[in-house]
Amino acid sequence: MAVCTTGLGTFATSLRFCRKLQHQNERLFSTSMCRPAADSEPPKFVPPSKPVIVDKTQTVTSLRKFLSPEFVPPRQRTVPFKFFLERKDMIRRRKMLNIPEFYVGSILAVTMADPNASGKTNRFVGICIQRGGNGLGATFVLRNIINNQGVEICYEMYNPRIQKIEVLKLEKRLDDNLMYLRDALPEYSTVDPEMKPVPFSPTGEVPVNSLKVKMLPKPWSKHWERPKFNIQGISFDLCMTPNQMAGAQKRAQPWREYDMLREYDTTELKEQILKEVQEDMSK
């Protein structure tokens, strides 16, 4: 400790010395610098640049390399040409309506044209629990609890009645499918309809919310503890005994991960389609 203080002391004195020198030098040079030449015109007044106000609440186009999952064709006997035609239509729609990047677990607000609603538009805020479908028929399910009633709405991404899709909170969860929220405590599915959008950065990693959800007492709509669903986001130690967990593991099929016929490697396809989509979107 004594060593540190002495070190600091010497540092401080040397700083003060430097600053003194600087001040003296300034006083020496200040007058000469201000007047370069008396006969030239006075320097033009350059107004200070306006501060750029970046509105982080508006949707910022993501700079991450993200390809929406509905662009990736499934493993079928369909000719790639059919997917190409569908992709052209999807890009045309995306140029008219901005469909932002979002994942299962993000909180979205969707404004849709509704003939039965007052003002003819209907805004629904919810947490995305599932993304399904391929091509133009791609869907996502938003869940929220309104007046103590759980409500899930399945929206088609390319439906022309959708007027606006906003991402209020961009985040990922530990699973790709949050259907277990139906059997979880209602607090985990409640989203404030008047929620303000949380700003997120367009670059960098998407934040992963490693929340472990508490469940309602059994019976559940599905046996979420079984290895078939492979759910990481439920805290099983609070609702199940080790015996029950072991019983669920009996239904494990460990050979499935070695089954080569089930492999579908989409990395090359994804790269190629991402390049194509980015080119078409920038046109």
Place this chain on the structure above:
Amino acid sequence: MKMLAKLGCRLLLQRGAQLISPRAAAESPIQLLGCVRTLKKTTWFEEHLTEDNQTYLRNLMAEEYRKQTASKLNPLRDEPWPRQDWTEGSRRVGLVAVKLGMAPIWTKTGERHVVTLLQVQDCHVIKCLPKEEFDGHTAALVVGGKNVSPFHRSEEQMEVFRNAGVPPKQKLTIFKVSDNAIIKPGTPLYAAHFRPGQYVDVTAKSIGKGFQGVMKRWGFKGQPASHGQTKTHRRPGASGPGGDPAKVFKGKKMPGRMGNTYITAHGLKVWRVNTKYNVLYVHGTVPGHRNCVLKVRDTVLPTRRSTLLNPPFPTYFTEEEVDLDEDLYDDNLFVHTEPSVTLT
């Protein structure tokens, strides 16, 4: 060649074994299981050729196809038959298309429908059968679609295609046509022959289900699952009235092969036509599996005939209507380049 077939499988298999045996020395017995040869009754084109020659022939075939299609691109220039105008009762040709798949579409009011995409691949008129040759009442045109390799087609079939100057096709169909709608053989047919808003009939072979029971094939109700039923849950039950006829009538619905028969879907609306890639977007579902070849023609239904006023007659020629848009849409269809639908 027929003699060979009559001699039976045994000789062929022996012959096959003789062919494979010189190679067997090099390959291990495990690898031999992979190259099981399917039954080939006649000599196939690769049998006596070296590999270089095989690739050369394949490339030659592709080049020939390209030349043939290129030479037929301007049908109006090489002495077409005299064209006549469309009248009320005239019937025009149809097309042969390939079923690509299905996709959703939305109308301008926001309703969702499903459409099947049909692509017209290399559709040409092969032969014209005038009234006297065909059946004495109507003229007919033989149309072919979807190019296929010539190596597995017999000489008689190849002669037909050579007369038309066109590559061999997978499917040949006959379209009954009125006398004023006959077209010269060799004319290419495109998807713009049909326009959005009109109705079509699509004929194709339905998906084969194999030997099926009476419940799936004819929709019988079967029997209850429990309450004492002994070994009878999906059976047909009674097969006729009883003692008076004392027989089972012909045509009694029984188990048998289901599917793989020609089925026609009538009155399907054409929502959209892509003239660049020759794709038709046709309402609803269509018989057949993906990538199957179908026959598409104007509707026979009397209530939908009013939509067929002034169609391209006898067919659509690219040289005539040069300024067609890449995509032709129906009036009610929502195009994705428009802004979102707002309901008032």
